[in-house]
Amino acid sequence: MAAKSRKDVIPLIKDIASGIYNRILKKKSPELESPLRSLNNVKYDQKDGYFELLGKKKVRALTAASVKTFAQTLRMMSLSKDLVEKDDIASKREAYYISKNWAEARFKEQPESDTVMDDIEAMLMVNREQLGFIPEEKGGEIAGKLIVIDRDPDTGKELKIDCTKFGSGAYSIPISVEHLKFETNAKFILAIETAGMFQRLVKHNYWKKANCILVSMGGVPTRACRRFIRRLSESKKLPVYVFTDGDPYGFANIYRTLKVGSGNAAHINEFFCVPNAQFIGITPQDIIEYKLPSHPLKDVDIKRLKDALKNDPFIKHHREWQKALKQMAQMKVRAEQQALAKWGLNYVIEKYLPQKLKDPKKWLP
């Protein structure tokens, strides 16, 4: 995928459009097929390391239930073709506003247009950036022993960005990361769930002490963040450790998406996953061993936990994860990263992380 240039998308779009046109000319009912983007349409193979699509499809046709989406998909494809031809881009939100010109075919809310956009991606097996659409969300933040080599947008000259020199701030991962190159002598990458924990580690120059690169994911990592970590770890042969809250969301949403991708964007998981990531905490066992202050699981946590055990191919593949989730289900509690502050503000730097990193037996796959 990375190899495909943006222009390659145009023939793909045209193929589908002329397929529909020809069907209509032959007086056959036109249809648009795209892969079903959900967890129950993916399989997990540890050798490949990411969620792969199965064959389930969804079909849009001239029925009352799907005709609107059918028309919207074609309109969105037409918009994409325009953008690529003019070498322009539109943010997801801008695309939503453009649809307001489409009379009855306009989108009511942005999630509708996002869904159609994702369907087109999956249908063409391309990334939305190739279609000319970009997300608004930030890609995540970097601090530590890394030099990112980017280009000046005006001159095209190389720009070296030293991620040790942002002081108490950080380097923002750009939306598109394919052109970036890296220089580093760090030993590992530490991906952190919360901005709060990231700030603490930056403040105390943890990266200097541990000789590592810190990434703030800010919840479920964006595609750019996943792709950045993947490229960095692959090109520099660095291990990736993941540090999240000890709750079902941290395990099954944040960590799992980073490692093997999501059901929703399964068509691009191959490129947007980090198969060598390892989970270092906070595990349910940590809550017991570190005597962490905890909160009772909310209904939504319990639902997520049961759902992961029942439907998530990744969790179902790894017995260790099943054990951990079942343990949490029994304990009926969760704990946040910052709960470690109970033992002192720098306990996480001085004790917890060094201990965990030393002992791979306490990690989860």
Next chain:
Amino acid sequence: MSKEENTNKPIAHELAKKQREISVAEFFEKNRHLLGFDNKRKALLTTVKEAVDNALDACEEAKVFPEINVQIIDMSTKPEIKKEIDEGQTTLVTEEVKKETIIAKQDRFRIIVEDNGPGIVKKQIPNIFARLLYGSKFHTMKQSRGQQGIGISAAALYGQLTTGKPVKIISKISPKHSAHYYELIIDTGKNEPKIVKEKEMDWNKDHGTKVEIDLEGTYQAGGQSVDRFLKQTAIANPHATIIYTTPEAKQIIFPRAVEEMPKEPKEIKPHPYGVELGRLIKMLHSTKARSVHGFLMSDFSRVGSGTAHEICKNASILPDTKPQQVTREMAEKLEQGIKKTKIMNPPTDCISPIGAEALEKGLKKEIKAEFYAAITRPPAVYRGNPFIIEAGVAYGGEQELEGQIKLLRYANRVPLLYQQGACAVTKSVVNTNWRSYGLSQSRSALPVGPCTIVLHIASVWVPFTSESKEAIAHYPEIIKEIKLALQDCGRKLASYVKKKRRIVAEGKKRDYIETYIPHVADALKQLLKLKEVDEEKIKKLLKELLEKQRGKLDQIKVDASDFDESLALEGGDEDGSKE
């Protein structure tokens, strides 16, 4: 005898001086409400109703398509003239007008009803119009509108009592005869007609009768009005043409819609089950038969020799007893004997229903709806009286969506406008579950929806709850038949309502899908850089595909081809008549 008793005659003698026969006319004078003259508004309606009933009955007996002309003229003093009279400024009024209106009159109407019926022979005119309880219909067992021979003469009497004016009649029996003109008043003491004026005259008509009554009344449209009565009459009598001129001088024509006269009802003898003791005794005394056995056979329907013997056996009476010698006790035994004997139901050819087809036509011409259905039940019997129930529905169209359905009740083709709440028909409609037929309905209430329900009972003797003939009595046999008729109509209505809902839903879906066809075409045009013609072709092909895919859309027939707005001005905007 004591002295005292001698001087004072028994008090009974004094009382006896005051005791005398009360004539029906005198009785009516004091009890006008019993015959439908309770108030001025109702009096106007009742008078029109009695005259129209008689006109229709007469035409049908003569087998001519009724053409009835109803005219109501407002005779009240004009407000501006009344003011002048009241203020004594009569100078602007001509002598003629002054004579007529020197006393300002209010709520005065003249009702003129003219028919093309067979006319009335000269000798009978005074009795029919100026004598109460005189008529041909009371003594026969035959389906007719009038039953008691009291209606038109009561109306004439009411007019006489309120205005002092005589009833005026013109009648002609054939083109060869000249017309007779009468002005009559009723001698209320004797219940006898008094002729005020009589003459022969020319009348530009082959045959027919015209009656003119002046009376005190009030005219008000809507609810229980003359307008409503005539419209409903037109629905149940599609073989009649009625031309109606309102007090506002607006002319409404209810045209004839069928080319067949109703089947002539046959006269029948009473059925033994329907005869009560008093009537039995009277019949025994007036019969020409020489034995009870013969009497049973000749004076009743469905009694043959065998049945007559069985009745006598069950009554322990010798079959050859002379009818005149039957005592009251024996008559009672005879009544018991009749009850114990199984007797075949009365013949039903004596009833003439409107007919489902004609009723539907009547509805179609007077109510702008989109679906019509009517049914006629097979004949049934209550207390030895045969009857037939008919029901009809008119659904949708321009009828009011909210609000209760309109219930039109008829007895022998005559609309019943009053006492809806007390009527067996209303009870049956309320007790039918209309929700399963596509109308909404709250508990113990009439259903709600854009619908008119018609119910007709035809019988040689319609059981009314009172003399003013406004509500049907609650006989279980009648209620059962009404319910079956309503359910039958209800099922037809339900299948239509469901079909309509389905088609409306399908139409909406199709419209929805079609909305997006131009978007598909436009997007493809942009994607493939197509020409306008190609875009149009895509639209056309997609519409064809849609048609092929979803099948042809059934067109809902608005089944109102017979409805003519200009001919039925009193259209669907009336409120339901409520008590």
